[in-house]
Amino acid sequence: MTDMRKNPLPTAANATLGVPGLQTTAPLRYLPGSLILGLYAVALIGPLALAMLNPTVPAGRFTRQIALGLGLFGLMIFATSFILAARYQWISRPFGLDAVLLFHRRMAVAGLFAILLHVALMATRQSQLITKLWIPWHLQLGRIALLAVVTQVGASLYRMRLHVEFERWRFSHRLVALIVLVSAFAHGLYSSEAFAPLPLRILVLTVVAAALISLFWTRAVRPALPQRLVYELAEVRSLGKAVWQLQLKALHPDQQLRYLPGQFAFFSLPHAGAEKVSEEHAWTIASSPTEAGGLTLAIKELGDFTATVGRLRPGGRVLVHGPFGRFSHALHATNGREQRVFIAAGIGITPFRSMLRYMADGPGDASALLIYGNRTQDDIVFRDELTQIEQSSAGAIRVVHVLSKADAAWNGERGHIDIATIRRHCDFARGNPSFWICGPGPFTQAMVNGLLAAGIRPTQIHTEAFCLVHAPVHADGRGRTLKRTTTLLCAAAAAMILLFALVSTDFLSARGGHRRMGHFRQSTTRPSGSNINKAHRDRLP
CATH class of the missing domain: 2.40.30.10 (Translation factors)
Structure with a gap:
């Protein structure tokens, strides 16, 4: 046991301050989640806004401008993915690393669709982009980026089915991601007039530089730093x-x-x-x-x-x-009357062992119900210690074992954990219970679905996954926020791409409109600075 006067126990009040830091007793300062999401939105959609507001971006056909916007959006998604995957504490702290990595995966899928649509729309004007083997080098870079991103996203989504070793996958994932970023950036820079405005170039270069710095930091700098831990x-x-x-x-x-x-x-x-x-x-x-x-x-x-x-x-x-991680009861304050129900299967007992031991060692009347599923008695991990914690808690901590292949001598619960099992030991109507679930993916999903069907609110459910890379943040508040954020960002980007296409295309000029965001031009002429972009136009197919 540690000296509590030197190492005060973390609570929900101080858990986000000094306690979870690295060798420090000073309060740690983290950016609020809303500010981080705002910065991400600026990096993702800002280039589209700058391209739209800058009158030096020449007009073109509507579908072509849509394609340019999609390409720019896809590039920024894959550039920011390096930052999301770098495990920065200031990013993961407000959301949880599992949520950040899941958000990274979802946005990568959105980026893949944006790139595919970009290629499809450009090919409607110039089929040789697909049919011809030899095309200008800057367009070949676009092909390389397309093949690399399809390979990367596909391998990430189906790694388990393909039986690829994790370390081999992670190395190839980073390498292919670097190929995607460099080739897509060079392709856009030398192929598209949308990169002409200086503010846009500065923003894109800043994000791409941050991506490369993040990769260099995670692979070279951080491992080489003096290891204090x-x-x-x-x-x-x-x-x-x-x-x-x-x-x-x-x-x-x-x-x-x-x-x-x-x-x-x-x-x-x-x-x-x-x-x-x-x-x-x-x-x-x-x-x-x-x-x-x-x-x-x-x-x-x-x-x-x-x-x-x-x-x-x-x-x-x-x-x-x-x-x-945020799978800790210390991060969620209670009024002392709320029930905590821990539901574990197999090695999923690990975080609950930590929390139960913490409750047993700490002051106060912390209570919890653990429902722990295994096949046989021999499979129960930490069995003796769980018994000791329960007996020393004076009834505050209860442990219920559920065995699916119990022998005849077993007197406890039999079968698999389901809602009926939980109801026998927990009154759903009392004390606004919170449910904490850790186990294999199918088990966790079944528990979440059952609790939701029983009327439990998503904010009462907390989940932890075995595999961090493929961790599903199921039904808790973070999961819902992730889905809404992904949808809102993609919708905002779609609206911005459409607006960019409208204000930078001949579509408006054909209807008598010659003014684009405060800039007057004749539909048959280019802005006076168009000679700056002539070299770019000459490279377009």
């Missing part, structure tokens, strides 16, 4: 069938990870039988902030790397980057 692998022991507990000891006691119960971090473990550390892997911290002696991980053999965890030997160096 260095731990030693102190113990490896079995917790049951293909589940291993790793105990990490801080090499510098005054430089330890400060985190909230239920949060996760990225760990670079030593390869089995090798001196070098592995690629980073995200795991939930099973220990509680109230426990001294380092960090505890519980890892199940689910993939190529985790299958080697049991062969690790104590003494290796472990690098830690974090903490991340």
